[in-house]
Amino acid sequence: MAANRRPTLADVAREVGVSAKTVSRVLNEDGPASAQTREQVLAAVTKLGFQPNLMARNIRVGGPDTTIGLVIPDLANPFFGTVARSIEDTVRDRGLTLLMGSSADDPDRERALTDKFLARRVSILMVVPSVGAGHARLKTHRATGLPIVFIDRPGSGLATDSVVSSNRAGAHDGVAHLIAHGHQRIGFVGDLPAKLYTRRERLAGYRSALQEADIDYDRSLVANAHDQKGAEAAAGQLLDLADPPTALFAGNNIMALGIVAELARSGRKHVAVVAFDDVSLADALEPALTVVAQDPEEIGRTAATTALARLDGDHSRARTITVPTRLIVRGSGEQPVPAHT
Amino acid sequence: MAANRRPTLADVAREVGVSAKTVSRVLNEDGPASAQTREQVLAAVTKLGFQPNLMARNIRVGGPDTTIGLVIPDLANPFFGTVARSIEDTVRDRGLTLLMGSSADDPDRERALTDKFLARRVSILMVVPSVGAGHARLKTHRATGLPIVFIDRPGSGLATDSVVSSNRAGAHDGVAHLIAHGHQRIGFVGDLPAKLYTRRERLAGYRSALQEADIDYDRSLVANAHDQKGAEAAAGQLLDLADPPTALFAGNNIMALGIVAELARSGRKHVAVVAFDDVSLADALEPALTVVAQDPEEIGRTAATTALARLDGDHSRARTITVPTRLIVRGSGEQPVPAHT
DNA sequence: CTGAAAGCGCTAACAT
DNA sequence: ATGTTAGCGCTTTCAG
Numbered sequence: 001m002a003a004n005r006r007p008t009l010a011d012v013a014r015e016v017g018v019s020a021k022t023v024s025r026v027l028n029e030d031g032p033a034s035a036q037t038r039e040q041v042l043a044a045v046t047k048l049g050f051q052p053n054l055m056a057r058n059i060r061v062g063g064p065d066t067t068i069g070l071v072i073p074d075l076a077n078p079f080f081g082t083v084a085r086s087i088e089d090t091v092r093d094r095g096l097t098l099l100m101g102s103s104a105d106d107p108d109r110e111r112a113l114t115d116k117f118l119a120r121r122v123s124i125l126m127v128v129p130s131v132g133a134g135h136a137r138l139k140t141h142r143a144t145g146l147p148i149v150f151i152d153r154p155g156s157g158l159a160t161d162s163v164v165s166s167n168r169a170g171a172h173d174g175v176a177h178l179i180a181h182g183h184q185r186i187g188f189v190g191d192l193p194a195k196l197y198t199r200r201e202r203l204a205g206y207r208s209a210l211q212e213a214d215i216d217y218d219r220s221l222v223a224n225a226h227d228q229k230g231a232e233a234a235a236g237q238l239l240d241l242a243d244p245p246t247a248l249f250a251g252n253n254i255m256a257l258g259i260v261a262e263l264a265r266s267g268r269k270h271v272a273v274v275a276f277d278d279v280s281l282a283d284a285l286e287p288a289l290t291v292v293a294q295d296p297e298e299i300g301r302t303a304a305t306t307a308l309a310r311l312d313g314d315h316s317r318a319r320t321i322t323v324p325t326r327l328i329v330r331g332s333g334e335q336p337v338p339a340h341t
Numbered sequence: 342m343a344a345n346r347r348p349t350l351a352d353v354a355r356e357v358g359v360s361a362k363t364v365s366r367v368l369n370e371d372g373p374a375s376a377q378t379r380e381q382v383l384a385a386v387t388k389l390g391f392q393p394n395l396m397a398r399n400i401r402v403g404g405p406d407t408t409i410g411l412v413i414p415d416l417a418n419p420f421f422g423t424v425a426r427s428i429e430d431t432v433r434d435r436g437l438t439l440l441m442g443s444s445a446d447d448p449d450r451e452r453a454l455t456d457k458f459l460a461r462r463v464s465i466l467m468v469v470p471s472v473g474a475g476h477a478r479l480k481t482h483r484a485t486g487l488p489i490v491f492i493d494r495p496g497s498g499l500a501t502d503s504v505v506s507s508n509r510a511g512a513h514d515g516v517a518h519l520i521a522h523g524h525q526r527i528g529f530v531g532d533l534p535a536k537l538y539t540r541r542e543r544l545a546g547y548r549s550a551l552q553e554a555d556i557d558y559d560r561s562l563v564a565n566a567h568d569q570k571g572a573e574a575a576a577g578q579l580l581d582l583a584d585p586p587t588a589l590f591a592g593n594n595i596m597a598l599g600i601v602a603e604l605a606r607s608g609r610k611h612v613a614v615v616a617f618d619d620v621s622l623a624d625a626l627e628p629a630l631t632v633v634a635q636d637p638e639e640i641g642r643t644a645a646t647t648a649l650a651r652l653d654g655d656h657s658r659a660r661t662i663t664v665p666t667r668l669i670v671r672g673s674g675e676q677p678v679p680a681h682t
Numbered sequence: 683c684t685g686a687a688a689g690c691g692c693t694a695a696c697a698t
Numbered sequence: 699a700t701g702t703t704a705g706c707g708c709t710t711t712c713a714g
């Protein structure tokens with residue numbers, strides 16, 4: 001039961017009676033090899049169960065490792081999970097493997113993860129940056145040719161590619177939809193921290209829609225939370241105001257879950273709702289949930305193709321690519337405004 | 342703009358005027374070092390932006406790499422995403438990093454991923470095995486001491502640890518709940534392929550509940566699908582039967598989404614539903630969705646602790662650990678049975 | 683077509 | 699407290 005040593009190139013070479021380099025040649029289809037040696041080598045490889053050590057190979061070749069480092073806030077969040085799958089699908093035929101981790105939106109954890117990825121010499125680094133994480137230290141890595149792409153939010157202190165949703169326009173459209181259906185007092189439930197890029201942008205879209213309709217911005221209608229339970233509480237508080245909102249706008253998918261759960265729990269079916277980001281079962285709710293849908297597949301695909309282009313020598317200026325959102329009207333935005341008393 | 346070479350240990354050593362080994366010692370807190378050299382080294386490290394090459398280190402040290410290889414069917418599926426996050430949380434303080442990939446339940450893709458992970462000398466291999474993927478070839482890796490854990494389903498051809506839900510008992514309880522509320526014709530919408538372990542087990546639980554209640558098993562009430570759209574169609578077909586079911590049991594979370602969507606779309610609110618695996622917004626549906634909840638956090642945690650124990654020298658027999666499910670009654674299982682005509 | 687030697691970046695095992 | 703040598707498993711380079 002002792003841990004057997006794994007076979008190495010040299011073991012295979014010895015078995016066949018050739019040099020290590022010959023085995024290497026056969027396996028990598030580098031240089032020529034006689035049909036006979038090829039077969040012998042392949043047979044020995046199977047017999048010994050040899051699998052080349054990719055780390056050793058990489059070390060010698062010197063280039064980056066065939067991995068992509070990906071930092072997202074939460075592996076369990078389906079939005080980021082979908083982004084990740086899309087990235088994977090896009091890079092698969094390039095032979096790249098995903099190294100992943102959750103930052104929990106904590107800059108220290110983000111940094112720990114990126115450092116690990118850099119120490120592993122990833123080919124590409126992709127990060128959903130946390131508030132408070134500086135990225136200036138990544139400059140030297142950019143200089144070595146490492147493509148860095150920020151996803152969902154731009155990074156800070158580093159000019160590099162980023163891929164974001166049309167947060168401001170999307171939120172504007174969602175709120176305008178509510179206004180078009182007669183709502184004047186519209187609550188905003190956003191995620192925390194308040195400085196989060198997506199929250200700021202979406203709040204800006206919310207405000208611009210209000211302004212367009214000559215509705216005064218009322219700070220007391222803006223609430224915050226950082227998880228579903230918090231969003232439930234935030235929604236409840238807004239609706240308990242003396243002059244409560246008749247409609248709510250959810251700043252992201254988790255906030256949407258909280259708002260919908262709270263309305264269902266408390267039986268407030270008359271409150272109109274529009275959410276930023278689609279959620280499953282939105283269709284099956286009563287009323288069905290109107291959303292500003294993001295396109296996580298496209299976000300992932302864009303991030304990946306951008307990074308691959310950089311890897312292939314694209315030296316053009318850093319870009320911020322905005323992936324459009326789409327208002328999907330399903331009904332919850334049209335809940336009637338209560339008659340004035 | 343030329344790709345600068347990254348600094349190496351030797352560069353740092355040269356900068357300070359010491360040997361490479363000394364730098365190594367300082368960085369790894371191996372052996373002693375005078376306060377002065379330590380400081381000089383650290384300064385040089387910062388100045389040059391040196392980051393040790395983990396691959397080179399690993400190759401020299403010879404042990405496995407500090408990574409965990411994790412193969413799941415779909416990075417975007419929140420069930421597996423939650424399992425992954427739980428694994429990550431459990432191994433974080435051991436310094437292990439996740440190497441992940443989606444198999445799409447395709448044995449070839451599963452194999453390609455595991456091979457890549459093995460070539461990277463992962464410390465632990467965790468796989469949600471696909472139907473048709475043989476695992477006998479992993480035996481030699483087990484023999485070298487590599488912990489292998491199968492998640493959600495047992496592997497085939499290899500005696501190793503696995504962590505699964507109490508599929509059979511859970512499905513039994515869910516179906517029994519429907520029977521207790523008067524349902525006699527209960528449809529089963531399961532995922533594909535039919536040979537999938539979880540599907541078989543859950544179907545067995547369904548059948549045992551029927552049998553317990555002396556209800557004949559009717560094959561025509563069993564439908565299959567492999568995605569949400571398919572589940573919608575499958576549910577529709579079952580309900581269009583001449584003698585349709587009055588209740589449906591969903592074989593997993595995706596099937597649940599399909600069934601609920603179809604019932605909402607077609608306005609068949611009278612059909613009772615119980616789903617295997619919880620879904621978000623289940624609470625907010627009308628009626629709220631009764632589920633047999635799995636515990637993905639516990640599954641991930643158990644898989645991780647089991648693997649870590651193996652890494653720490655636990656040589657006891659391979660175990661299959663069953664994580665209990667829990668029936669969460671929310672209402673959808675109590676939809677009344679239509680009066681007989 | 684094949685092999686020998688050198689070296690990738692790092693650390694183990696001895697020196698000193 | 700520090701340095702030297704060797705070598706991890708592989709590939710590059712240069713000879714044959």
